Amino acid sequence: MRTIDVVDVTRNIREMCIEANYFLTADMEDAMKAAVQNEKAPLGRQILGQLQDNLKIAGKEMIPICQDTGMAVVFLEIGQDVHFTGGSLEDAVNEGVRLGYTEGYLRKSVVGDPLIRTNTQDNTPAVIHYEITEGEHLEITVAPKGFGSENMSRIFMLKPADGIEGVKNAILTAVKDAGPNACPPMVVGVGIGGTFEKCALLAKKALIRPVNGRSPIRYVRELEEEMLERINRTGIGPGGLGGTTTALAVNINTYPTHIAGLPVAVNICCHVNRHAVRIL
């Protein structure tokens, strides 16, 4: 058995909130660079060029890439042989978010109640997902999620008879409805299967996968490739102002489901697809 002091969780999450909001991961940076080369529309190229400048300024002058520094989504994969000491794990996560957002000059975008809507002033609470795994490691992922694109995300409870064509239509419908609102070029996270909530979680986790890696399952990989091509044929383009780069990647995760169902969740992320991952 291994003991982890929750103070270490707080310290890491604080740093990861800041890191994710000022620097993109290498795979996202590469995808954004490649997009400028491949875009056919002159205005689209100009916008992608501005986004390159934006990333440079963000890192060099320490200005968050986007003013919507998101609601902090935190995934904890906890080895079953880990024992936490020093207090509540949930409190430690939220303390990390609080410190990261206040000391890192990040925007406080969380209201304490969805209808009363008073800002909590420190971006807490985080949305925390716990998963128990084998072993004695703790893997932390911090994924700040902006709501321009979150608002355009959808879940479709399809019928088994809708089949793969139904899934393709659902993905295209979500992307077309999102259009310019979701700050294209987007990353499209898709969940297929599970139950209502499992499907949404599959889609969210698909956004954290690298944009340059494909699914190990052959038909899923082919679906990812086909959907990326079809989304880029919609013409929506960078900023929604026309072009051939509407999405940078389509990542699809699947899970077993019920004989009566075919859930499909489409979680859309803008080009500021942020996450930081650490293993303690």
Add this chain to the structure above:
Amino acid sequence: MERHIQAPMSREDAKKLRAGDYVYITGTIYTARDAAHKRMQEALGRKEPLPFEMKDNLIYYMGPSPAWKGRPIGSAGPTTASRMDKYTPELLDLGLRGMIGKGKRSDAVKEAIVRNGAVYFAAVGGAGALLSKAITSAEVIAYDDLGAEAVRRLKVENFPVIVVIDSEGNDLYETAAEAYRSE
């Protein structure tokens, strides 16, 4: 076409702009997003004055990240405009000359834009660090308690935007995607 304009802006100047024009704005603009719009609508209902005069002014739908010491503002890109659709026609009828945001607008907003000779601009979403460099000063003038959502007066210099809906109701989002569609 590339143009340089001053804010505030007259109806005559707004009428010269066409959907697709690339425009650099210099002058004074105001920020307001969801919560500030709700409060402004409530103020109008009570016949109270608004935090700034609508006539000929531009609203930027934006809530910045906090400014580091010695800087005017933090990251400062546009938020999705459609969330303000419910409030916008009333403000346009009071003389608001234009809005800067991102994303589609409702038919009611488009009609109010045409009726009042106004214009809707898009700034590049997710380019908050770059756009902040065109803002030279920022001052909270109302609803301080709303934090990022407070109303701010901004001085901008060559702030880059694109005309999406012009005073005749042409909508770049509808035409631009068609040109590159190959489904």
